[in-house]
Amino acid sequence: MNTNNLLKTLRIFITQTSGFKHFPPPKNFDHIEIPERPKLKFIDKVPQYPANVRPIKMQKKLRLMRGPELVHNTLQLKQYGIMALGGGRLKIEHFDVMRLAIGKKIDPTRMFAIWRVDAPWQPVTKIGQGQRMGGGKGGIDHYVTPIKTGRIILELGGRCEYEEVKSFLHDIAMKLPFKAMAVSQEILEKKAADEKYEEENNQNPYTMKYLIQNNMGGCHRWLSPYDFKYCLKYV
CATH class of the missing domain: 3.90.1170.10 (Ribosomal protein L16/L10)
Known part of the structure; x- marks a missing residue:
């Protein structure tokens, strides 16, 4: 096969396959x-309360x-x-x-x-x-x-x-x-999964829980009981 025929064959093949779409099946x-x-x-x-209940x-x-x-x-x-x-x-x-x-x-x-x-x-x-x-x-x-x-x-x-x-x-x-x-x-x-991965692979020891438990910077003076319980995660 000469060069011209080979180029025509490749051109036809590319034209035929360029329009193919592959979609995933619907759920x-x-x-x-x-x-x-x-x-x-x-x-x-x-x-709705009962009639005799205030x-x-x-x-x-x-x-x-x-x-x-x-x-x-x-x-x-x-x-x-x-x-x-x-x-x-x-x-x-x-x-x-x-x-x-x-x-x-x-x-x-x-x-x-x-x-x-x-x-x-x-x-x-x-x-x-x-x-x-x-x-x-x-x-x-x-x-x-x-x-x-x-x-x-x-x-x-x-x-x-x-x-x-x-x-x-x-x-x-x-x-x-x-x-x-x-x-x-x-x-x-x-x-x-992301929260679990971050907790297991955390390389920084100075977490908020560690800072509060060790009173870093004297934080116990201004923290509330809820801050001790939730470590400033839920405000």
Whole structure:
């Protein structure tokens, strides 16, 4: 075969193979069942007490927002959700914002969402403006749900990919009164693996725990009991 015929053959071969695409096969969602009510349930503004029970007042109890969440920190559906990155309180307005946004964005024929937090239950009291000091504790103004770091706020599942729901989950997380982020099961597993790797392969002995335990720089004078417990990890 002469040179011209060889170049023509190579040119034809390159032209034929340059348009080939190799895509991975789509995920199989046959095992997922869509519930009858795929959208988030309506949340009551005030907890329902029995007729003969008077609504109780409560202290602030800031410890309900401090530290890590040890129970509801994983995805039950193993798909997608919103995770809190700091402590805070959810009001009924925040529940309504999440419920309406999820209801508009998801496709109910192949997606569904569930709550992972309780309805507002902790009472917050308030004294009316212009009143004199004293007179006892004020009346109940509204109810909130305390949230700790790492708490899963809601979950979204169905026959969908993470890239399909990431944008509106991120928008909802930005509207919450504390730092939050959209997560998937792969993100949580990678985050846990990274934390474990950093802890096992850390070559710097002067960690925050070591500094606090040895009173480096006299830090015991200005640290709180929660700083000793969480080593400044959860503020």
